[in-house]
Amino acid sequence: MSTTKEIKLNFNAAWELAPAPEDTSHISIKSQYDLFINGEFVKPESKKYFATYNPATEVKIADVAEANEKDVDKAVKAARAAFGKWSKLSGKERGKYIYRIARLMQERAREFAVIETMDGGKPIRESRDIDVPLAANHFFYYAGWADKLEYAFPNRKPKPLGVAGQIIPWNFPLLMAAWKIAPALAAGNTVVLKPAETTPLTALKLAELIRDSGLPKGVVNIVTGAGKTGAAIVNHPDINKIAFTGSTDVGKIIQKAIAGTDKKLTLELGGKAANIIFEDAPLDQAVEGVINGIFFNQGHVCCAGSRLFVHESVADLVIRKLKDRMETLRIGDPMDKNTDVGAINSKEQLTKINEYITIGKNEGAEIYQSSCNIPKKGFFCKPTIFLNASQSHRIVQEEIFGPVLAVQTFRTIEEVIEKANNIPYGLSAGVWTDKGSKIFNLTTKLKAGVVWANTYNKFDPVSPFGGFKESGFGREGGLHGLAAYLNI
Amino acid sequence: MERLEIQKTYKIFIGGQFPRTESGRYYSLKNKKGEVLANICQSSRKDFRNAEVAARSAQSGWSSRAAFNRAQILYRVAEILEGRKDQFISELIVQGSSSAAARVEVEMAIDRMVYYSGWCDKFQQVFSAVNPVASSHFNFSVPEPTGVVAVIADEKSSLLGLVTAIAPIIAGGNTCVVLASESKPLCAVTFSEVLNTSDLPGGVVNIITGSAQELHTHFSSHMDVNAMVYYRDDKAQIKTIKENAALNVKRVFVYKENIFSEDHANPYYITDLQEIKTTWHPIENIGSAKAGY
CATH class of the missing domain: 3.40.309.10 (Aldehyde Dehydrogenase; Chain A, domain 2)
Structure with a gap:
């Protein structure tokens, strides 16, 4: 045992580091957020709001609208109305809109990172160096696919699915929104996305960014709420595709819930x-x-x-x-x-x-x-x-x-x-x-x-991600991630 | 002097063996005149479970065979089908096909098997990718078989439906349990004999006969089945299958295209039953020079 002691790390050295808090003065968070439907923020039909907290301080950050079935229906109708024009738009033009979103996100990267950390509790080092840059890169990567889809699937003429309902978890709030929205838009779909109830803020900031980008109204709709709101999306009759990231238990409930429908499904589970x-x-x-x-x-x-x-x-x-x-x-x-x-x-x-x-x-x-x-x-x-x-x-x-x-x-x-x-x-x-x-x-x-x-937890927009067995089906990222949003 | 014809006993095909159903049940297949053609095994849940065990045992051996070897075995199936063409044609005629239609069906079945034989060692190249990640890693994605697939085959065809279902599944390295057409089951048994004499390892394909109405719940609720393929149009069965699939997140595919359509010859039927696996490995950096793809 003496040899093991010799190579033990020495903690007597000066490990004390002075606090180095990230500056939060440059960000803007409203005290209340509404639902992003058809290109604008609208009050919820439910008339209800819920609070989102900073888990590191337990201090409330903002109130966020709770979407009920009527609100989800409005969002789906907006997405449906936008689908015709968006899917017929040339891939070249669709791609340019998505590039624009990527660039806007890069410009506001610091703000997104700070809010991500405030709302979710993850270290600023990670939201700054991983979550936000990867999210922007994801948009940038898929933007380029929009006018090249026929090269991805040999001998096929892929077509968009329609309206995609997307439900994402709280562990990588902005990054998961990017993983869902970017390929869906590149493929010509319109979306209704629900962020997790404990981490809605960066998705709502993304809604602001999308509004500023000039993306046609209704192409992306973002509704906030908890499980009930998610169920309203899953069960909505005019949705063509459900993409879910979350627990295996909830994934199974969703798979069962849509059994009697023709909805397409991809699941990224536990x-x-x-x-x-x-x-x-x-x-x-x-x-x-x-x-x-x-x-x-x-x-x-x-x-x-x-x-x-x-x-x-x-x-x-x-x-x-x-x-x-x-x-x-x-x-x-x-x-x-x-x-x-x-x-x-x-x-x-x-x-x-x-x-x-x-x-x-x-x-x-x-x-x-x-x-x-x-x-x-x-x-x-x-x-x-x-x-x-x-x-x-x-x-x-x-x-x-x-x-x-x-x-x-x-x-x-x-x-x-x-x-x-x-x-x-x-x-x-x-x-x-x-x-x-x-x-x-x-x-x-x-x-x-x-x-x-000989490495671990590496991610990249070009690298397909997804599971075998009860970890789900379908891939996100890379060429293979396109298949989740196309009829091939 | 008239010679008495020897009639064939139609059994099921599990793990490279031809047992009768463990249930002892049967149903009588009749022709249009109402004459009994054969007594067919009315397979049970237990038969299905035995077949699944055989398919699971054969899975890793089959998927780890060289793709070229799988291609040769599928081609061998086509060769033996060709050699027994007349037998299949007469079996189809007995089950109600015109002789012209019977010939078309058998020839399509042979050609489709050859088509998928060719894909065995090619689809991986077409559907793989080397992914140019931004960090200094070698990153590639390849398709791997989903595992054990349970199939409820086309009801309207006796041979082509089976070949169309089975060829893309085994070309991709999966193993399967297939429920044959209930009203046209004769070719299922004869096709099993073809498989059994064509170097295909026992258990890779298992074919049972019986009722989809009885068996679809067992197919879809089995916890060691990875995927399910359904070629019929019973809406209630489809719903039950999809609901039960949620028990262990089975992949479910419902194929509605006419089995005689040439679109059934395409590699996307292989890739439906593949999982994309992505592997990362660092690339050594010498000095400040980063390496990548």
Whole structure:
């Protein structure tokens, strides 16, 4: 054990960093937001509003309209009315509108990043460097497809589907809106989009931006609300396509709800990714990948590497390095540019995560948490790992959607493939090894839509994303993402 | 002196074997004159479940075969179909086809099998992509088989409907359980004999006979079936199938085009039952020079 002590990280050095809060003075947030229907903000028929809070401070940011069935119907009618002209517009012109949205978003990137962090709790470093640039790039990428669709599907003349109803989650609010809207518009559809009830603000700022862009009225409609509003979209008879990102439970309800209709469906659902480290892996990089895999965005990531499999021969070393690295994570004010792990998105989610932590302890797994202090106000959770977890544990089988990692060890490659695949989910996986042939052996055998080899949690507009099995069907991103919005 | 003809016993095809239905049930297939042509297995839920187990066991072996090898096996199926052409034609005539229509159907079936044989080692190239990500990574997307597919085949044709359903599924590396036409089941059994003598591993295709009304709920609610394909037009069955599919997020495809349409020969029937897998790997950077594609 003496050798392991020698290479332990030294925390006696000056790790204290002065607070570096992002400036919030340049952003504009109204105290109340209405629904974006037919190119303008309109009061809800429901006459109801709900509050959206900053999860890091528990302070209310704004009131947001709650769309009921009548409101959704208005939005669908607007989208239907706009569909004819929009779908007949030449691809070249459609593309130019989408390029314009991309550029406007780049110009206002800082404002979007700040609001994203205020409304959702994710570190400003992530919303600034990942969410917002990727969202803008997504629009830019798909803009270019609008007049090239026939090259994407050989020997076919693809046609738009009509009105797309799109329901997105709270973990990447603006980015998911971009993933949904950009390909739909490029393909010639019109949309009714509902952001999550805890994170509606960047979608509403996007509505302002779309209004400013001169996009024809009704092509994009954004309605806010919770599950009931989502159900009104799913069940609306004049919608041709439902695109949903969220939990597997809700995805199944949606799939069942539209069974008697001709609505097309794509689902991007939950995950429980295996992140697999072999003894020949570059261990420091692998540990970095594990940290990024589970603590990125507080673990509120459907493709989070929430199951770690470590080759038994290096397990002690990897786990010690992992614990050491966890000690260096900075948890706290999401608006601070040095923060690594921000606030849990909502009180409900924090409760759910804490329940799973209790379950993990009761199941007999060994808990280890960062020894950091967490702010007294706001919703925070210490980075958490469970050692000696076993395949039957609920913390191994179920999606927690928080900064909680279940660690298992393995001896043979057959064993780890079997264990990695032996869950209903199949969204993503990670593999760490220095051996190329082993990487390809695993990537072909792991039942997952995205496999990161010697890296993790990388995203790009050109790269298709989506799941196998109960993680959903259809792809978002890249050429393959177009298929979700076209009759081929 | 008249010779007594030997009649064929029509059984089902599971895991490369020809068992009778475990249920012991049968229905009598009659011609227009009301004469009994054969006693057909009225397959049960248990038969379907056995067939699914066979399909699942065969899945990884079939999908990991070389694509070129799959192409050769599908071509071999076509060869043996061609050799037994007259048998299929007479079976279709017995089931009510004119001899001209029977010939057309068998020839289309053979040609369609050859068509999909050709795609086995080509669709991956057409529908894959190397994705030029902005970071220094090699990123590529390839289609992989969805897994085990349950099929309720066309009711109106005895042979072509089966071939049209099965060829794109197995060309793409999936395995399947197929419910044959209830009113025209004879070719299903004879086609199983073709499959069984053409190097296709047991369990890759399993064909059972019986009632869609009875079996569609079991097909669609099975938790180890990954996708379902339906070629008929019963709205109530379609709704039930789609509802049950939600139990384990099955992919459901309802194909309504006339089975004789040439549009049934296209690779999008293969890609419907494929999952796109995207793989990332870093590219080493030397100095400040970034590498990418």
